[in-house]
Amino acid sequence: MTREASLPSLLRLRTDALFSGLPDGVLARLLGALDEVQLGPGEVLYRHGEPARFLYLLEEGTLDLLTPAGRPIELKERRCGEEAAVTSSYACSAIARTDLRVLRLPKSALTEVAKANPAFAASATQALLSSIGGESFLLPGKAKPAKSTQVSATEILGWGLLLTAPLLIFALCGARGFTTQAALFSAILSAIVLMWVFSLVDEFIPPLIAVVATLFIGLAPASVALAGFASPGMMTLVGVFALSAAIGSSGLSYRFMLWLLHRLPDRPAWQQSALLTGGYLLSPITPSGNSRLSLLLPLYRDMMEGLRLPKGGAGATALMAATFSGAMLFSPMLSTSKSSNITAVNFLPLQIQEQFLGLYWLVAALVAAVGMTLCHLAAVRWLFPSENPAPLPKARIRAQLELLGPMTSVERIALAGFAFFLVASASVSLHHVPPSWIAGIVLIVILVSGALGKKEFREQLDWPMVFFLLGMDGITRIMEHLELNAVLAKVMTAWFGFVGGNLWLFVLAALVTTLLVRLALPITSGMLVSTIILLPVAAAQGINPWICVFLTAIFSDIWFLPYQSSQYTQVVSQGFESHYDVPGFMKYNHLMNFARVVVVFISIPYWKWLGLV
Amino acid sequence: MKKISLRSLLIGVFLILFIILLGVFNIRKPRILVLHSFPKDSPWSTLINQGMRKALKANRNPVSVNFHHLGVDSRQSTESLRHQIQEAKEAIEREKPDVLIAVDDESNHLVAKDYAGRGKPRIVFVAILQPPQSYGYTTTNATGLVEQLPLDAVREAILVARGGQPARIAILAKDDITGRAELEQAKSYAWAPHRLVGHRGENTFEGWQGFISRMADSADVLLVLSYDELKRSAGTSGMVPRGEIVDWIERNSRPLPLGICDTYVQDGGGLSITPAPVDFGEQAMRLALQWIAAGAGSPPPPVGTSHHFRVGLRRRPLAARGVTMSPIYVETARLGDAYFP
Numbered sequence: 001m002t003r004e005a006s007l008p009s010l011l012r013l014r015t016d017a018l019f020s021g022l023p024d025g026v027l028a029r030l031l032g033a034l035d036e037v038q039l040g041p042g043e044v045l046y047r048h049g050e051p052a053r054f055l056y057l058l059e060e061g062t063l064d065l066l067t068p069a070g071r072p073i074e075l076k077e078r079r080c081g082e083e084a085a086v087t088s089s090y091a092c093s094a095i096a097r098t099d100l101r102v103l104r105l106p107k108s109a110l111t112e113v114a115k116a117n118p119a120f121a122a123s124a125t126q127a128l129l130s131s132i133g134g135e136s137f138l139l140p141g142k143a144k145p146a147k148s149t150q151v152s153a154t155e156i157l158g159w160g161l162l163l164t165a166p167l168l169i170f171a172l173c174g175a176r177g178f179t180t181q182a183a184l185f186s187a188i189l190s191a192i193v194l195m196w197v198f199s200l201v202d203e204f205i206p207p208l209i210a211v212v213a214t215l216f217i218g219l220a221p222a223s224v225a226l227a228g229f230a231s232p233g234m235m236t237l238v239g240v241f242a243l244s245a246a247i248g249s250s251g252l253s254y255r256f257m258l259w260l261l262h263r264l265p266d267r268p269a270w271q272q273s274a275l276l277t278g279g280y281l282l283s284p285i286t287p288s289g290n291s292r293l294s295l296l297l298p299l300y301r302d303m304m305e306g307l308r309l310p311k312g313g314a315g316a317t318a319l320m321a322a323t324f325s326g327a328m329l330f331s332p333m334l335s336t337s338k339s340s341n342i343t344a345v346n347f348l349p350l351q352i353q354e355q356f357l358g359l360y361w362l363v364a365a366l367v368a369a370v371g372m373t374l375c376h377l378a379a380v381r382w383l384f385p386s387e388n389p390a391p392l393p394k395a396r397i398r399a400q401l402e403l404l405g406p407m408t409s410v411e412r413i414a415l416a417g418f419a420f421f422l423v424a425s426a427s428v429s430l431h432h433v434p435p436s437w438i439a440g441i442v443l444i445v446i447l448v449s450g451a452l453g454k455k456e457f458r459e460q461l462d463w464p465m466v467f468f469l470l471g472m473d474g475i476t477r478i479m480e481h482l483e484l485n486a487v488l489a490k491v492m493t494a495w496f497g498f499v500g501g502n503l504w505l506f507v508l509a510a511l512v513t514t515l516l517v518r519l520a521l522p523i524t525s526g527m528l529v530s531t532i533i534l535l536p537v538a539a540a541q542g543i544n545p546w547i548c549v550f551l552t553a554i555f556s557d558i559w560f561l562p563y564q565s566s567q568y569t570q571v572v573s574q575g576f577e578s579h580y581d582v583p584g585f586m587k588y589n590h591l592m593n594f595a596r597v598v599v600v601f602i603s604i605p606y607w608k609w610l611g612l613v
Numbered sequence: 614m615k616k617i618s619l620r621s622l623l624i625g626v627f628l629i630l631f632i633i634l635l636g637v638f639n640i641r642k643p644r645i646l647v648l649h650s651f652p653k654d655s656p657w658s659t660l661i662n663q664g665m666r667k668a669l670k671a672n673r674n675p676v677s678v679n680f681h682h683l684g685v686d687s688r689q690s691t692e693s694l695r696h697q698i699q700e701a702k703e704a705i706e707r708e709k710p711d712v713l714i715a716v717d718d719e720s721n722h723l724v725a726k727d728y729a730g731r732g733k734p735r736i737v738f739v740a741i742l743q744p745p746q747s748y749g750y751t752t753t754n755a756t757g758l759v760e761q762l763p764l765d766a767v768r769e770a771i772l773v774a775r776g777g778q779p780a781r782i783a784i785l786a787k788d789d790i791t792g793r794a795e796l797e798q799a800k801s802y803a804w805a806p807h808r809l810v811g812h813r814g815e816n817t818f819e820g821w822q823g824f825i826s827r828m829a830d831s832a833d834v835l836l837v838l839s840y841d842e843l844k845r846s847a848g849t850s851g852m853v854p855r856g857e858i859v860d861w862i863e864r865n866s867r868p869l870p871l872g873i874c875d876t877y878v879q880d881g882g883g884l885s886i887t888p889a890p891v892d893f894g895e896q897a898m899r900l901a902l903q904w905i906a907a908g909a910g911s912p913p914p915p916v917g918t919s920h921h922f923r924v925g926l927r928r929r930p931l932a933a934r935g936v937t938m939s940p941i942y943v944e945t946a947r948l949g950d951a952y953f954p
Contacts, residue, residue, distance in 0.1 A: 151618070151619045151620045151623070155620070155623075156619070156623070159623040159624075159626075159627065162627060163626065163627060163630060167634075179673070179674070180674055180675065181673045181674060181675065184638075184675070209631075213631075213635060216635045216639065217635055217638050217639055217642065217675050218639075218642065218675040218676065218677065219675055481673070482673055483673070
C-alpha cells in the first residue's frame with residue numbers, strides 16, 4: 001500500500017548521509033517525488049535481478065537484505081535499493097521482517113539529481129558498496145557552503161559609481177547642451193564601462209544591458225540596435241565557433257597536436273611557433289580575431305595536455321602568449337585581417353584604396369610586422385624562461401597516435417569543413433561568395449553530418465561570447481544611428497592644432513585618441529571612431545591617410561583591462577584562465593602594448609623610404 | 614529568514630533603480646497620437662503613415678507614437694459614428710498625448726476641435742480643406758497643414774491634354790465633409806481660360822452615373838474628386854469597389870476624366886493630379902516633433918501647406934481618347950511610381 005509522503009519525511013532526507021549534502025532546491029524536488037509504502041512481515045520489497053526502480057528509506061520496522069547466495073546482510077544505514085541510483089537491477093533481495101513502513105524515491109528522480117549533481121552518483125555507488133559490505137563508510141554530506149558573500153571595497157566602489165555616475169553624466173551632458181539622446185547614451189555607455197572596469201557582472205552582460213535599455217526607451221529602433229543579430233557577422237561567428245567546437249570535440253585538434261609534437265623538434269620555441277604561425281596564416285583569410293582565436297584555442301588546450309605542462313606555469317603561459325599573439329598580432333598588418341580595416345579602407349581616397357587593398361598594405365606594414373614578431377619572441381624568452389621540461393617521450397606520442405588509429409568520420413568532416421573554409425575564404429575573388437555564407441555552409445555541413453550534435457551545439461558553442469560580440473556590434477550601430485561618432489570627431493578635431501604636420505606628434509595624437517576612445521569602445525568601433533576623428537586631421541596636415549588608418553588599427557589592439565579585448569574575454573569565458581599565469585600573461589600583454597608604440601616609431605624612417613611621408 | 618548579502622543588496626538596488634529609471638523615462642517621454650479619419654487600410658491613411666514613418670526615421674529624440682483610426686464611413690449610422698467618436702476621445706484620455714495629429718477634416722471636425730485651446734494635447738491638423746479657424750484653431754493653440762487641391766497644376770494639365778484648347782469643366786464629388794470641402798475649393802477656383810459648367814456632390818454611384826451622362830455634351834473635362842466608399846444606390850448599403858467606379862467612368866464618360874484623388878490612376882484611370890499624402894504625413898510629423906523639441910508652453914510653428922502634388926498616368930485609356938501628355942508628365946509620373954504603360 002502506498003501513500004504520499006508527509007512533511008516530516010524532509011527530516012528523514014536531511015538526516016540520511018546520502019542526501020544530507022544536497023542543496024535545498026534538490027531536496028525540495030526529491031520531496032515531491034517521495035511516497036510511502038507499507039508492508040507486512042514476509043512481504044518482498046524487491047528481489048535480486050529485478051529492475052531497480054526505487055531507493056528505499058526505512059521509517060519503521062526492519063527487513064532482511066539477502067545476497068543472491070542467501071547471505072544475510074546487516075543494514076547499517078536504514079536505507080536500501082541504492083542500485084536505483086547507479087545501475088539497472090537490484091543486486092540483493094529485500095524482505096520485510098516485521099511490519100514495515102518505508103519511503104521510496106523513484107529512479108527518474110534520482111537520475112535527475114545525479115545529472116545536476118555529478119558527485120551524487122559517486123556517493124550512491126559508495127552507499128551501495130556500504131550496504132552490500134555491511135559496513136558504513138559513507139560520510140554524511142555537508143551542504144555546499146554558500147557563495148562567498150564578502151564584497152571587496154573595490155566592488156562596493158564600483159556599485160556606488162554605477163548607481164550615481166550615469167545619472168551625473170546625464171545631468172552634466174544636459175547642462176552642457178547635449179541633445180537628450182546623446183546625454184542618455186553617454187549615461188548608458190558610462191554604466192557599461194563601469195560594469196566592465198569593476199567586473200561587476202560577467203563581461204557579456206553589459207552590452208546586452210545597453211541594447212535593451214536603448215530599445216526600452218526608444219533611443220534606437222530594433223532594426224538598428226539588433227542589426228548585428230541579422231547581419232552576416234552572426235553567421236560567421238556561429239559557423240566558425242561551430243567549426244572550432246567540432247574540431248575540438250571530434251579529437252581532430254588532439255590528433256593534429258600529437259602529430260605536431262611528434263614531428264617538431266622537442267623545443268618549447270618550436271611548439272609556440274607552431275601556434276604563432278598558425279594564427280598568422282589564418283589572418284589574411286579570417287578577418288576576425290575572435291574567429292582565429294576560436295580555431296586556435298582547441299589546439300592550445302590539447303598541446304598543453306600533450307606536453308603535460310603544469311597549469312599556471314611559465315610554459316603554459318608562453319604557449320598562451322603564442323596562441324593569443326598568433327590570432328592578434330597580424331590584425332593591423334593586412335587590409336583583410338580585421339573587419340574594421342576593410343571598413344576604414346573605404347574612408348580613404350580612391351587611388352589610395354586601390355594602392356593598399358592588395359599586398360602593398362603588408363609591404364608598408366612590414367617593419368611593424370617583423371618588429372612585433374621579434375618583440376613577441378623576446379618578451380616570451382624574457383618573461384617565461386624555459387622550465388627545462390623533461391624530454392618529450394616521442395615513443396609515447398607515437399603510441400598515442402597509433403592508438404588513435406585512422407581518422408574517424410567525424411574528424412574527417414571537421415577537417416574537410418576546416419579545409420573548405422580556408423580554401424573558400426582565400427578564393428573569394430574567384431567565386432564572389434562572402435566568407436559569412438561560406439561559414440554558413442560549413443555550419444550546415446557540420447550539423448547535418450552529425451559532427452556536432454544538438455547537445456554539443458548547445459553546450460560547446462560559446463553563446464555568451466556570440467551575444468557579447470553582437471551586443472558590441474549593436475552599441476556601435478546605435479552610436480552611428482545617434483550620430484555620436486560625428487559629434488565626437490568634431491569635438492576632438494579641434495584639439496589637434498599642435499600637430500602642425502609633424503608625423504611624430506601625429507603618432508602621439510593618434511595613440512592618445514585611440515586609447516581614450518578604446519576606454520569606452522570595443523576594438524572594431526574604437527578603431528573606426530578613432531579613424532573618423534583623425535582622418536580629417538591627417539588630411540589637413542598633409543599626412544598620408546593610410547598611415548592614419550594603420551595607426552588606429554595597431555593602437556586599437558592595445559588593451560589594459562580585460563573588458564577592452566573581446567579576444568581576451570573569449571579566452572576567459574572558455575575557462576582557459578586557469579591554464580596560465582594571469583599576472584604573467586598581463587605583464588606580457590603590457591610589454592606588447594609598449595612594443596606596438598615602438599614599432600610604429602621605428603616604421604617612420606621606413607615609410608619615408610617608401611615615399612609615404 | 615536568510616540574511617541578504619551586501620552583493621545581493623547592491624545588485625537589487627541597481628536593478629530596481631535601472632528599471633524605475635527606464636520606466637519613468639518612458640512614462641515622461643513625449644507622446645504623439647495620430648488620429649486618422651479613415652480606416653487603417655485606406656490608401657490615403659497608408660500613404661500619410663508612410664510619410665510619417667519617413668520623418669520618424671530621421672528623428673533621434675525618443676518619442677512614443679501611437680495611431681488611432683476613426684474609421685469614418687459614409688454608410689455608417691449616427692449611432693455608430695457617435696460610438697467611434699467616443700472611442701477616439703477615450704484613446705486620447707488614455708494616451709494623454711502631448712501632441713494630437715488629426716488627419717483630414719473629419720477627425721478635426723468630430724474630435725480634435727474639442728481639444729483646441731486646452732494646452733494639452735497640442736493639435737497638429739493635417740490635410741484639412743476647411744480653414745483652420747472653422748475648427749476653433751488659432752495661431753496660438755494649433756498648427757498644421759492645410760490641404761490645397763493642386764488646381765493650378767490641374768488647369769495646366771488640361772491645357773496640355775487638349776493641345777492648348779480651353780475646356781468646359783464639370784466636377785463630381787461626394788456629399789460628405791471632405792467631398793463638400795473639396796468641391797468648395799474647386800468651385801471657387803479661377804479656372805480661366807477654362808470654364809466651369811457643372812458640379813455635383815453625390816454619395817451614390819447611381820447619382821454619379823446620372824451626372825456623367827448628363828454632362829456628356831456640355832463638358833470637355835470631368836474632374837473626379839474623392840470617390841472612396843460610394844454606395845451603389847440610395848436604398849442600398851453596399852459599397853461599390855473603387856476599381857469598378859473608375860472603370861465605368863473611363864468607359865462611359867465622354868468628357869476626359871481627370872482624377873484629383875490619389876488612387877484614381879492606380880484604380881484604372883488615365884490621368885490624375887493629386888495632393889501628395891506622403892508629403893503631408895512627413896511634414897505633419899516634422900511639425901509635431903519640432904513643436905515638442907521647442908518645449909512645453911512654446912508657441913506652435915506657423916501653419917503651412919504642402920506644395921507637392923503627384924501626377925498619375927495610364928497610357929492605354931489616354932491613348933484610346935487620343936490624348937498625349939508631354940514627356941515631362943510621363944517622367945514625373947514614372948518617378949512617383951504612378952506611370953502605367
